[in-house]
Amino acid sequence: MKKLFLFVLLTTLILTGAAAQAAAELTFNFTRQSGAASNQFAVWIENSQGQFVKTLYATRYTANGGWERRATSIPVWVKKSNLSGMTSAQVDAVTGATPRAGALTYTWDGTNSSGAPVSAGDYVIFLEGTLRWENQVLYSAPVRLGQGASVPQVKVEYSSDPMPERVMIEDVRVRTLR
Numbered sequence: 001m002k003k004l005f006l007f008v009l010l011t012t013l014i015l016t017g018a019a020a021q022a023a024a025e026l027t028f029n030f031t032r033q034s035g036a037a038s039n040q041f042a043v044w045i046e047n048s049q050g051q052f053v054k055t056l057y058a059t060r061y062t063a064n065g066g067w068e069r070r071a072t073s074i075p076v077w078v079k080k081s082n083l084s085g086m087t088s089a090q091v092d093a094v095t096g097a098t099p100r101a102g103a104l105t106y107t108w109d110g111t112n113s114s115g116a117p118v119s120a121g122d123y124v125i126f127l128e129g130t131l132r133w134e135n136q137v138l139y140s141a142p143v144r145l146g147q148g149a150s151v152p153q154v155k156v157e158y159s160s161d162p163m164p165e166r167v168m169i170e171d172v173r174v175r176t177l178r
Contacts, residue, residue: 023110120146131165
């Protein structure tokens with residue numbers, strides 16, 4: 001009986017700890033576009049004063065020098081993240097190949113780029129996409145840590161009217177988890 005109780009207690013603590021680590025998540029539908037100068041995106045966190053906190057994901061092409069060859073490739077993230085000042089190890093830690101089409105989810109664990117926990121308060125989660133050449137989209141949503149679960153309103157801004165390419169990133173949703 002004691003062993004069962006300890007097992008249940010330990011399992012509960014592990015699951016509760018794992019759940020407590022997730023602070024917010026961003027989910028969207030991604031449809032790969034054919035042709036050049038598309039399919040680039042980044043997801044990152046800033047504090048309420050607009051200071052960069054952490055990159056959750058950035059496409060490898062841009063992060064590995066594509067931003068120098070094509071200045072229109074996720075330019076807001078490139079500037080905010082100070083990509084030019086990152087070491088190759090820092091870049092490798094946040095990048096990946098362009099994913100397959102489908103529903104994608106990126107989770108923030110409530111830490112900064114050094115891995116230290118951030119304080120409770122107001123943050124913003126961003127998703128920037130290069131739809132085609134200079135056609136950009138920027139999604140943002142407020143994230144309030146320490147206030148419990150919520151589903152904030154997601155704001156979207158397009159740099160132009162790239163009607164055919166808008167399908168690249170759709171149905172963006174954000175949830176604050178703690």
